[in-house]
Amino acid sequence: MTSELLRFSTAGSVDDGKSTLIGRLLYDSKSIFEDQYEAVKTASERRGEEGVNLALLTDGLKAEREQGITIDVAYRYFATPRRKFIIADTPGHIQYTRNMVTGASTANVALILVDARNGVIEQTRRHSIISSLLQIPHLVICINKMDLVDYKQEVYETIKEDFERFASKLDVHDISFIPISALKGDNVVERSANMPWYEGSTLLYYLENVHIGSDHNFIDTRFPVQYVVRPYNDDYHDYRGYAGRVAGGVMKKGDRVMLLPSGFTSTIAKIDTADGEIEEAFPPMSVTLLLNDDLDLSRGDMIVRENNHPEVTQDLDLMVCWFNDKPLQQRGKYAIQHTTQNVRCLVKDIQYKMDVNTLHRNLEDKSVGMNDIARITIRTTKPLFVDAYRKNRITGSVILIDEGTNETVGAGMVIG
Amino acid sequence: MNYQLSHLKELEAESIFILREVAAQFENPVLLFSGGKDSILVSYLAKKAFYPARIPFPLLHIDTGHNFAETIEYRDNWVADLNAKLLVGSVQDAIDKGKVTEEKGYNASRNFLQTAVLLEELENGKFDAAIGGARRDEEKARAKERFFSHRDEFGQWDPKNQRPELWNLFNGRKQFGEHFRIFPISNWTELDVWQYLAEENVPLPSLYFAHQRKVFHRDGILLADSEFIPKRPEEKVVEMTVRCRTIGDVTCTGVWESSASSIEEIIEEVAASRKTERGGRTDDKRSETAMEDRKKDGYF
Ligand SMILES: Nc1nc2c(ncn2[C@@H]2O[C@H](COP(=O)(O)OP(=O)(O)OP(=O)(O)O)[C@@H](O)[C@H]2O)c(=O)[nH]1
Ligand SMILES: [Mg+2]
Numbered sequence: 001m002t003s004e005l006l007r008f009s010t011a012g013s014v015d016d017g018k019s020t021l022i023g024r025l026l027y028d029s030k031s032i033f034e035d036q037y038e039a040v041k042t043a044s045e046r047r048g049e050e051g052v053n054l055a056l057l058t059d060g061l062k063a064e065r066e067q068g069i070t071i072d073v074a075y076r077y078f079a080t081p082r083r084k085f086i087i088a089d090t091p092g093h094i095q096y097t098r099n100m101v102t103g104a105s106t107a108n109v110a111l112i113l114v115d116a117r118n119g120v121i122e123q124t125r126r127h128s129i130i131s132s133l134l135q136i137p138h139l140v141i142c143i144n145k146m147d148l149v150d151y152k153q154e155v156y157e158t159i160k161e162d163f164e165r166f167a168s169k170l171d172v173h174d175i176s177f178i179p180i181s182a183l184k185g186d187n188v189v190e191r192s193a194n195m196p197w198y199e200g201s202t203l204l205y206y207l208e209n210v211h212i213g214s215d216h217n218f219i220d221t222r223f224p225v226q227y228v229v230r231p232y233n234d235d236y237h238d239y240r241g242y243a244g245r246v247a248g249g250v251m252k253k254g255d256r257v258m259l260l261p262s263g264f265t266s267t268i269a270k271i272d273t274a275d276g277e278i279e280e281a282f283p284p285m286s287v288t289l290l291l292n293d294d295l296d297l298s299r300g301d302m303i304v305r306e307n308n309h310p311e312v313t314q315d316l317d318l319m320v321c322w323f324n325d326k327p328l329q330q331r332g333k334y335a336i337q338h339t340t341q342n343v344r345c346l347v348k349d350i351q352y353k354m355d356v357n358t359l360h361r362n363l364e365d366k367s368v369g370m371n372d373i374a375r376i377t378i379r380t381t382k383p384l385f386v387d388a389y390r391k392n393r394i395t396g397s398v399i400l401i402d403e404g405t406n407e408t409v410g411a412g413m414v415i416g
Numbered sequence: 417m418n419y420q421l422s423h424l425k426e427l428e429a430e431s432i433f434i435l436r437e438v439a440a441q442f443e444n445p446v447l448l449f450s451g452g453k454d455s456i457l458v459s460y461l462a463k464k465a466f467y468p469a470r471i472p473f474p475l476l477h478i479d480t481g482h483n484f485a486e487t488i489e490y491r492d493n494w495v496a497d498l499n500a501k502l503l504v505g506s507v508q509d510a511i512d513k514g515k516v517t518e519e520k521g522y523n524a525s526r527n528f529l530q531t532a533v534l535l536e537e538l539e540n541g542k543f544d545a546a547i548g549g550a551r552r553d554e555e556k557a558r559a560k561e562r563f564f565s566h567r568d569e570f571g572q573w574d575p576k577n578q579r580p581e582l583w584n585l586f587n588g589r590k591q592f593g594e595h596f597r598i599f600p601i602s603n604w605t606e607l608d609v610w611q612y613l614a615e616e617n618v619p620l621p622s623l624y625f626a627h628q629r630k631v632f633h634r635d636g637i638l639l640a641d642s643e644f645i646p647k648r649p650e651e652k653v654v655e656m657t658v659r660c661r662t663i664g665d666v667t668c669t670g671v672w673e674s675s676a677s678s679i680e681e682i683i684e685e686v687a688a689s690r691k692t693e694r695g696g697r698t699d700d701k702r703s704e705t706a707m708e709d710r711k712k713d714g715y716f
Contacts, residue, residue: 005423033689060556061575062708071576074559075552077605084423086603098580102562105582218419227436231469239468245433245584250419274467282419286432286465299440323580337585340440399585406589408580 003079006212007086009103011131012113013123014092017144019070021113021182021203022089023054028189029204031078032057054182058089069093073103082208094123097371098323101130101411105397108212109138111203116149116179120162126356128163129373132170133319133413135390138210139167139175142203147181151194169359171390178203216283217392221249221257222310222385223303224339224395229288241272241288242297247339247394248387249305250282251289259295260302260312260385266293283394300341302385310385310395311416316345316378318412320368324402328368328376328410335401336380339394344381344403351375375415388416424612427604428461433584434563434600435465438545439472441588442596445545446503446538449475449495451487452663453620454549456494457609458600460618462547463498473547474501476537478530480665481508482644487663490621497619505537530665531713535571538595545588547598553605557708563602569593572713606661607686614679623660626677631656637670661686 010018023040026032036057043065044053058074059065070091078085088103090096092113104110110131114124131139141163149155156179167175178187179198186192189204201209229241251257255268270290271281281287289303297303304310322328329347336345352361354373361375368374389396400410421429435458438445447462449455462471475495479488495502507529510516515536516529538546552559562578564586579587588596601609613620630641632651639645641653658671659682676682 003423004420005426057556058559060559060708063576072560072578074556075603076559077553077603079605079607099578102580102582216419226433227440227466229466229469236468243436243465245429272467274464284426284429285421286429286436288467335589337587339584394584397583397585399580399582399587401587401589406587406591408582408587411580411582 003082003084004212005084005086006109006207006210007088007107008109008111008207009073009088009100009107009136010090010111010113011100011104011127012092012142013115013118013121013127014069014094016092016113016115016124017182018092018111018113019055019058019074019089020053021111021142021144021180021188022076022087023057024182024185024188025087025204026057026076026078027054028185029078029080071096072099080204080208085207092123092127094126094371097126097130097321100127101134101321101323104131104134104136105411107134107136108215109140109207109210110136111140111142113142113144113182114159114163116143116145116155116159119159120166122357124163125166126371128167128170128172129354129356129359130321132172133321133373135171135393137174137212137215139172140203140206141175141177142182143177143179144182146179146186146192146195147184151179151186151192153195153197156198176200176206178206215393217248218250218282219248220308220310220387220392221251221255221303221305222247222387222392222395223251223289224341224385225297225299225301225303226340228298239290240294241290242303243286243288244340245286246281246283248283248392250280252280256306257291257303258306258309259297260304260309261383262296262301264293264295265306266291266295268292300339302339304385310387312383312385314380314383315348316380316384316386316398316412317415318376318378318398319415320374320376320400320410320412322368322370322372322374322410324407324409325370326402326409327370328372328374330366333403334409335403336378336398337401338384338386338398341382341384343384345378345400347376348379349377351377376412386414386416389413391416424608424615427601427608428464428612430603431458431461431600432465434586434598435462435547437586437588438547438598438600439466441586442545444541444543445473445547445598446476446541446543447471447473447547448534448549449477449491449502450549450664451477451483451491451621452549453609453613453624454551454601456618456620457604457613458547458549459494459498459500460616461600463500471498471500474503476503476505476541476543476546478505478534478537479507480530481506482642482665484623484640484660484663486621486623494619503537503541505533507533510536538571543595544590545596545598547600549601550599551604551606551609552602555707561599561602563599564588565597565599566590567595567597571595573597575708607683610679610683610686614683620679621663623663624682626657626659626675628655629658629671630654631658631671638673640669640671
C-alpha cells in the first residue's frame with residue numbers, strides 16, 4: 001500500500017486559532033477517536049467552557065491547558081484515502097518561537113493563520129519570514145475567525161492584499177489564501193454556506209491535492225557517513241559498510257565516487273540493506289555502502305561524485321534564527337552540527353539583523369537576541385562540506401550549540 | 417523514474433537514521449524492551465540498522481513480575497532471534513529489598529514502580545541513552561516529545577523547556593549524570609506499525625490475536641482474570657474471545673472483545689476502530705495529565 005506523506009505545520013500569532021483549526025480538521029475529517037473526544041469534552045466542561053474546545057486535542061500539557069496557549073509543538077497524524085498527513089501544531093507566542101521553528105523545519109506546507117479582526121501583525125510577519133527562510137515550498141494564509149467579522153468579503157480582501165504586499169519581498173513561490181472559521185468549521189473540511197463569494201477550495205481539499213513534487217534533491221549526490229558497520233564475525237570478516245542516509249542524488253552500484261575530505265576516489269561495490277542488496281539509493285533512504293577500495297573513511301566524512309561536490313570550506317555565510325535568552329556573541333565560540341559532523345566555530349561577523357516588520361537590514365543595531373533573525377559569518381575548526389540551503393535542506397543547514405549549557409541556541413541556513 | 421518511497425519505507429528510513437545516530441552519539445545506549453509491538457518494532461528496526469553486525473547495545477526489560485505468561489516466552493525467543501543481549505530489571509527484587517513500596521487495594525498496579533526501577537537500572541548500567549518505543553499518536557503528552565528527549569540528573573523531563581530539534585540534526589550533548597530518551601518511531605501511528613509488521617512478516621506475541629480468556633469488567637474496561645488483580649465481590653469473571661491492543665503489565669492492560677485472528681484482520685479492526693489503543697489502559701485514566709506526570713518523573 002503506497003500513499004504519499006505530506007508534512008505540514010501551523011504558524012501565526014498567539015490566539016489566532018491554530019490549535020482550534022487542527023482540532024477542527026481532525027474532528028471534521030473523522031480522525032478523532034471516541035475516547036479522545038470524550039476526554040476533551042470532559043476537560044472543556046471542567047474548565048467551564050461553552051462548547052467542546054477542540055484546541056485541547058493538541059494542547060495536551062498541563063501548563064498549556066492552564067494558560068490556554070500552546071507552548072510546544074504537538075504532532076498529530078491523520079490520513080484520507082488520498083494522503084497521509086503529519087501535522088505539527090506550533091505555538092504562536094513569541095517566547096516559544098524556537099518551537100515553531102522546530103515544527104516548521106521539516107514541513108512541506110505551512111498554514112499561517114491570521115485573525116480577521118486584527119489582520120497581519122508582527123508575529124504573522126515573523127513566522128512568514130521564518131517559513132520563507134526555511135524554504136517551505138507552500139504557504140497557505142488562513143484568514144480565520146471570519147464568523148467574528150460577519151463573513152465579510154472586504155475584510156478578507158484587505159488582509160489578502162496586505163499580506164501580498166508584504167510577501168512580494170519574501171522568497172516564497174506558492175501562496176494561497178482561504179477564509180475560514182476554525183471554530184465553526186467554515187471552509188475547513190466542508191465548504192462554507194456563509195461565504196458564497198469565496199470560490200477557492202477548502203483547506204482539506206487543498207492539502208489533499210497540493211503538488212508536492214518532492215522536496216528532495218535528486219541531482220547532486222551527497223552521502224554523509226553516519227556510522228561504520230563492522231560485524232566482527234567470521235561470516236563477514238572483511239565487511240566494512242558505511243551506513244547513512246542519502247542526502248542528495250541517486251547512487252548506483254558501480255558509480256565512481258569521491259570521498260571528502262581526503263579526495264580519494266573509489267567505486268561503489270554494493271548498496272546494502274538488511275533486506276538485501278539494492279541497485280540504487282536516493283533520498284531519504286537509509287542504506288549501507290561498500291566501496292571497492294580500502295580507504296580511511298569515518299563518521300562526518302562525505303561520499304560524493306568526482307565532478308559534483310559541495311563546497312569544502314571553513315568559512316560559512318549563514319542566516320540564523322536565534323533561540324536563546326543569551327544573545328549571540330560577536331567573536332563567540334559555539335559547537336556546531338552539520339550533517340554528521342561535530343565541530344566548533346567562531347562567530348566572525350554579524351552583518352545585519354533583520355527587521356521583521358519591514359524586512360529591512362539593520363546594520364546599526366547588531367544585538368541578536370532571542371527570536372531575532374540575522375546574517376552572520378562564521379569560521380569552523382575543520383572544513384564542512386556544504387551546499388546552499390536552497391539547493392539542499394540537509395547539507396545546507398546547521399545548528400549552533402552553547403558549549404557551556406549544551407542547549408541548541410541557533411539554527412543556521414547556508415547562503416550561497 | 418519515480419523516486420518516491422511509500423510512507424512506511426519513509427518512516428523506516430527515518431527510524432533507522434535515528435537508531436544509527438544513537439549508536440554514533442552515545443557511549444552506552446540501551447533499548448527498553450517491554451514485549452509489546454512497539455518495542456518489537458524498534459528492536460526489529462535496530463537489527464536492520466546495523467545489519468549485518470549485531471545490535472550494538474543491549475535490550476532492557478523492566479519486569480514487574482505481573483506478566484502475561486506469553487510475554488516472557490515471546491521475549492526470550494525474540495531476543496534469541498535477534499542475537500541480542502537482554503538485561504532484566506526486576507520490580508519484585510526492588511520490592512523485596514524495600515526500595516519501593518507496593519500499592520494496595522483493588523486498583524493496585526506495579527506499573528508506577530517501574531519508573532524507580534528503570535532509573536536505578538539506567539544509573540547502575542551507566543546508560544546515557546534509553547531508546548523507547550513511544551509514539552506521538554498514542555497520547556497527548558507524548559505528542560509533544562522530541563526524538564532526542566533530554567533528561568536531567570534526576571531522570572526528569574521538562575516539557576516546557578525542550579531543546580529545539582530541527583531538520584535531521586539531533587543534539588545529544590549532555591552534562592555528566594544526565595541522559596537522553598530516544599524515540600525512533602515517534603512518527604508512526606498504530607496503523608503504520610501493524611501494516612509494517614504485516615508487510616515484514618514479523619512474528620508477534622499470541623496475545624495480540626483473538627483468543628479465549630477469562631475476563632471481567634471494571635470501569636468500562638475489560639481486564640484479564642489474573643492472580644495479580646484482586647477482584648471486588650461484584651466483579652464476575654466470564655469467558656470471552658478477546659485480544660490485546662497493547663501489551664504491558666497485566667494489572668493495567670485492558671483486553672478488547674475481538675475476533676481478529678490474523679494480522680490482516682487486526683489491521684482492518686484498527687483502521688475501523690473509534691477508540692485509541694490506550695483507551696484500555698487504566699494507568700492513563702487516573703487523571704487528566706496522568707501520562708505527563710509520569711513522564712516528568714522519568715517514566716518511559
Ligand atoms: N469566534 C472564533 N473564535 C475562534 C476561532 N478560532 C479560534 N477561536 C478562539 O480563539 C482562541 C484561541 O484559539 P487557539 O486555537 O488556542 O489559538 P492558537 O493560535 O492555537 O494559540 P497559540 O497556540 O497559543 O498561539 C480560543 O478561544 C478559540 O476558541 C474562530 O474561527 N472563530
Ligand atoms: Mg495553539
